[in-house]
Amino acid sequence: MPVDEGNHIFFRNVRRTHPLVVRGEGVYLYDEAGNRYLDGCAGALVANIGHGVESVARAMYEQAQTVGFTHLSRFASRPILELGERVTGIAPEGLDRLYLVSGGSEATESCLKMARQYFLERDGSSQKHVVIARWNAYHGNTLGALSMSGTIPRRRPYTPYLLDFPHINAPYCYRCPYEARPGRCGVPCAHELEDAINRVGAEYVSAFIAEPVVGAAAGALVPPAEYLPVIREICDRYDVLFIADEVMSGFGRTGAHFAVDHWNVVPDMMSLAKGMGSGYAPLGAVLAREEIWEAFWRGSGAFVHGHTYGGNPVACATGVAVFDYYLEHGLVDNSAHMGALLMEALAPLGDNPIVGDVRGLGLMIGVELVADRATRAPFPGGPGRMAERATGILMDHGVVVYPGGGSVEGRAGDHFLIGPPLVIDEGEVRELAAAVIEGLGALARAEGRA
Ligand SMILES: Cc1ncc(COP(=O)(O)O)c(C=O)c1O
Known part of the structure; x- marks a missing residue:
C-alpha cells in the first residue's frame, strides 16, 4: 500500500511522508499543521539569503x-x-x-x-x-x-x-x-x-x-x-x-x-x-x-x-x-562570524559519546557520528542510517539538517551538514545549537550509549 496516499508525486524516498510547507521567512519554515522548523541546512545549503525575501x-x-x-x-x-x-x-x-x-x-x-x-x-x-x-x-x-x-x-x-x-x-x-x-x-x-x-x-x-x-x-x-x-x-x-x-x-x-x-x-x-x-x-x-x-x-x-x-x-x-x-546585508561577513559562534555553541557536543567530529568553515559545518569515539568505529547497519535517524530526531526538535553517509569506504559512515541561511542571527544560532545538542543527546540515550 502506498504510504503517501492522495498525491501523484514520485518523491526521492517513496516511503517517507513529507510535511507540507506553506510559508518561509528568514531562517524558518512553517508547515500546514502549524509546526515551525529552523532551516538549519538551507534546504541543501541552497537558500543562503533566507526565505521570503521580497526584493x-x-x-x-x-x-x-x-x-x-x-x-x-x-x-x-x-x-x-x-x-x-x-x-x-x-x-x-x-x-x-x-x-x-x-x-x-x-x-x-x-x-x-x-x-x-x-x-x-x-x-x-x-x-x-x-x-x-x-x-x-x-x-x-x-x-x-x-x-x-x-x-x-x-x-x-x-x-x-x-x-x-x-x-x-x-x-x-x-x-x-x-x-x-x-x-x-x-x-x-x-x-x-x-x-x-x-x-x-x-x-x-x-x-x-x-x-x-x-x-x-x-x-x-x-x-x-x-x-x-x-x-x-x-x-x-x-x-x-x-x-x-x-x-x-x-x-x-x-x-x-x-x-x-x-x-x-x-x-x-x-x-x-x-x-x-x-x-x-x-x-x-x-x-x-x-x-x-x-x-x-x-x-x-x-x-x-x-x-x-x-x-x-x-x-x-x-x-x-x-x-x-x-x-x-553583509552576508559573507555574517557567515564568518555566525559560523564561528555556531562552532563555539556546538562545543558541548564534545561530551556526546556518539559525536566523533565537528568541523567546518563559516556556516558550512559537518557533524560525524560514530559508534565508538575512541576507535572512531562507524555505526553498523549501513551508510547514513544513523544520520537519517539523527535528522528525524532533530526535526522533532524543530531543526532541519542535511544527512549523508558512506564516507567510510562506502560501506559505513554517518554525518550531517549544518548550513543555515547566511542571514542567521545570534539568537537563532543559539536556538539551532541547543536543539542539535539536545536532539543528539536523545539519540545517544536511545542507542543506549549515554
Ligand atoms: C559540490 C556539489 N557539486 C554539485 C552538486 C550537484 O548540484 P545539483 O544538485 O544542483 O545538480 C552538488 C549538490 O549537492 C554539490 O554539493
Missing part, C-alpha cells in the same frame, strides 16, 4: 513581465549581462567568463566538457580527456558528474554507466588514510594527484576536480592550509586544468565569497549553483579563465554544449537580486 520576488515578477524567456543561442538579455558583471566582479583574478546553466550537475558536467574541448581548441588535436577526481566527493547526479563523484552509495546502482575516471583520497583528516597529524603531514593526499597523473599519462589528463571544502559526501572536510596550493602547483606543472567545484561552498557559505579565497588559490574553472539563486530559481554557472574563453574564440568559435534554460532571464534576474542582497 527577489519583485525582481522575478518584473523580469517575467518584461520577457520571460530568450534562448542564449540567439539573444542576450539585461539580467545575464548584469549577472556576468557582478559574479566576475567578486571572482578570483582572471576568472572572467560566465557560462550559464540551471544547476550544479549541469555546471560540473559543463566543466568536464569545456575542459575537453578547450584542449582541442587550443592544440588543434589533443588526447586530453581524463578527469581525475577524489573519493568522498560529490559533483552531481548526471552521468559525467557522477563519474567524477566519489560518493560510493550514489555511484553504486549506476556503475555500469560511469566513465572510468581515477579517484584519489580526499583530505579527510579525521580518518586520514596516512594516519598523519594534520598540520605536519606534508599533505600526501595532495601529492597523490601527481602519481595519478603519471599513471594515466599527462597527455591524457584534462582536469582535476575538487570541492575546496567537501560538502554532502563527507560533511564539511576542510583541507590543511598547504593542500590547495600544492594541487595548483601540480596542475600547472602537468598542464592539467584545476576545476574547483564551489556549487555548495560558493557565495559566502564558508565566510568568504568563494572557499578558494581562504587559500588564495585561483582555479581555472569554478562550478557554481545553489547559493547563486538561493533557491528562488534554478541557476548555475561555470566561471572560466579568460584564456579558456580565448581558445574558443581563436578556435572553432563555439562550445559544442548547452541546455535550453541556460541564461533564462528570470533565473538570472533572480541571481542579480540575490547577489545584491548578499552584499547589501
